[in-house]
Amino acid sequence: MGAMLRRMSRRARLSACRSARSTPPSPEAGGGPGWGLFARSGLGLLAFGLAACSRAGDGAPRATKAVTAAATPTGECGHAVCADNFFIDTSPSPGCAPGATCAVDLRLFATGDFHVNDEYPYRFKADETNDLHFFGVDTAGSNVFSKAAGDWRKTDAKSGVMTVKFAPAGPGTKTVGGTFKLSVCSGANCLLEQRQISAVVLVK
Numbered sequence: 001m002g003a004m005l006r007r008m009s010r011r012a013r014l015s016a017c018r019s020a021r022s023t024p025p026s027p028e029a030g031g032g033p034g035w036g037l038f039a040r041s042g043l044g045l046l047a048f049g050l051a052a053c054s055r056a057g058d059g060a061p062r063a064t065k066a067v068t069a070a071a072t073p074t075g076e077c078g079h080a081v082c083a084d085n086f087f088i089d090t091s092p093s094p095g096c097a098p099g100a101t102c103a104v105d106l107r108l109f110a111t112g113d114f115h116v117n118d119e120y121p122y123r124f125k126a127d128e129t130n131d132l133h134f135f136g137v138d139t140a141g142s143n144v145f146s147k148a149a150g151d152w153r154k155t156d157a158k159s160g161v162m163t164v165k166f167a168p169a170g171p172g173t174k175t176v177g178g179t180f181k182l183s184v185c186s187g188a189n190c191l192l193e194q195r196q197i198s199a200v201v202l203v204k
Contacts, residue, residue, distance in 0.1 A: 083195075085110065085186075086114060086182075088182075088197060089109070090197065091105040092104045092105075092202075096204075097204065099167055099169075102201065103164060103165045103166070104201065105162070106163075106197060107159065109159045110159065110184040113187065114184040115186075116154060116158060120182065120183035120190075120192070121146065122146065122152040123145070124162050124164060125145075126143040128143050131169050132166045132169070135166060136151070145163070173203070174201045175198050175201070176201060177196070181193070
């Protein structure tokens with residue numbers, strides 16, 4: 001039997017892998033008087049075949065496939081923007097009507113050991129659209145809202161609000177979108193962030 005195992009080729013080992021899952025015949029099923037000896041020697045073959053199954057055809061161990069969890073898409077965490085150390089909520093003003101001055105608050109909340117950066121020049125640049133007229137007073141344009149222009153206010157150590165004012169041209173569902181530049185700090189470092197954000201406003 002030992003000589004037979006040494007003569008088994010790679011093809012025979014692979015064949016053993018495929019046949020290892022099948023159930024060999026029992027004496028009752030017609031295995032015959034020699035079945036006992038075959039069964040005892042067959043245990044060695046079965047163990048050998050299962051060991052061969054754990055390797056690729058060339059004898060190398062099979063690679064383990066790593067599974068990486070997908071990052072949470074923006075907006076699917078319960079907030080308008082989600083990050084490791086902060087999140088942003090949007091709050092449109094109620095009762096927005098065509099031609100009236102309406103507003104959307106962009107609310108920044110630092111999490112964990114982080115707090116809002118008092119020294120940072122917070123800024124929001126709205127995407128220009130024919131449906132909305134913005135009332136920003138920053139020198140960069142009417143669609144720019146900033147700390148320097150008085151649009152940002154700190155509410156506490158871990159939060160602050162950027163207020164975006166605009167007038168819709170007509171009724172319907174409007175989207176106020178743009179780029180929010182912000183910063184949060186811990187005792188060790190400060191993060192400078194730039195995030196796309198949008199808020200849906202119902203005008204009627």
